[in-house]
Amino acid sequence: MSLNKEGYSVFGNSVICFSRKDKRKIGKMKGKVSVISTVCPDYPSDGYQYTFDGQLGVGVSLTTQLHLRSVPKMLDIFKQMDIDPFWIILVADLPELTKDQKEFYIRVAGSKEEYLKRCEQSVLEIRKNVNDRTVVKTFSSFYGGLGIPYLDVQEKTVLNILEKTKVDTKFRDRFMN
Numbered sequence: 393m394s395l396n397k398e399g400y401s402v403f404g405n406s407v408i409c410f411s412r413k414d415k416r417k418i419g420k421m422k423g424k425v426s427v428i429s430t431v432c433p434d435y436p437s438d439g440y441q442y443t444f445d446g447q448l449g450v451g452v453s454l455t456t457q458l459h460l461r462s463v464p465k466m467l468d469i470f471k472q473m474d475i476d477p478f479w480i481i482l483v484a485d486l487p488e489l490t491k492d493q494k495e496f497y498i499r500v501a502g503s504k505e506e507y508l509k510r511c512e513q514s515v516l517e518i519r520k521n522v523n524d525r526t527v528v529k530t531f532s533s534f535y536g537g538l539g540i541p542y543l544d545v546q547e548k549t550v551l552n553i554l555e556k557t558k559v560d561t562k563f564r565d566r567f568m569n
Contacts, residue, residue, distance in 0.1 A: 450513035485511035485530040
């Protein structure tokens with residue numbers, strides 16, 4: 393267990409790091425625990441980092457690949473600790489679909505509908521890489537299934553944050569840095 397400069401240590405033999413406080417919390421967990429991986433859509437990349445130059449793909453994104461390599465190791469460690477992990481992978485299809493991001497999703501997919509379709513196709517590709525117990529969905533299908541209007545909540549949150557930066561200088565300074 394090595395400690396890095398930021399006060400985080402490697403969890404077991406995985407590449408996942410937790411703070412001491414989080415490790416104490418994990419040590420107290422028992423029974424069923426949901427582990428949620430939020431991953432990017434299959435943005436254009438050079439194989440090592442996102443370039444955002446080109447079309448949105450329909451495969452397994454770079455962030456998803458990282459989760460697929462590291463999270464199963466953590467889940468195995470959890471099982472050894474009498475924790476029954478339930479893995480949910482959510483492809484972030486909605487954050488980009490705010491009105492302010494229209495130019496982006498048009499550029500990478502042609503339309504909002506095509507953007508969402510490609511994210512759904514990525515879900516199908518990701519499912520090929522996990523066991524049947526792992527849930528893989530887009531944000532929109534996951535939160536929509538729970539009756540949560542995620543995109544509306546996100547847009548309201550953005551407006552609230554921007555409004556607060558106008559009236560609260562301490563908040564603005566902390567937010568902008």
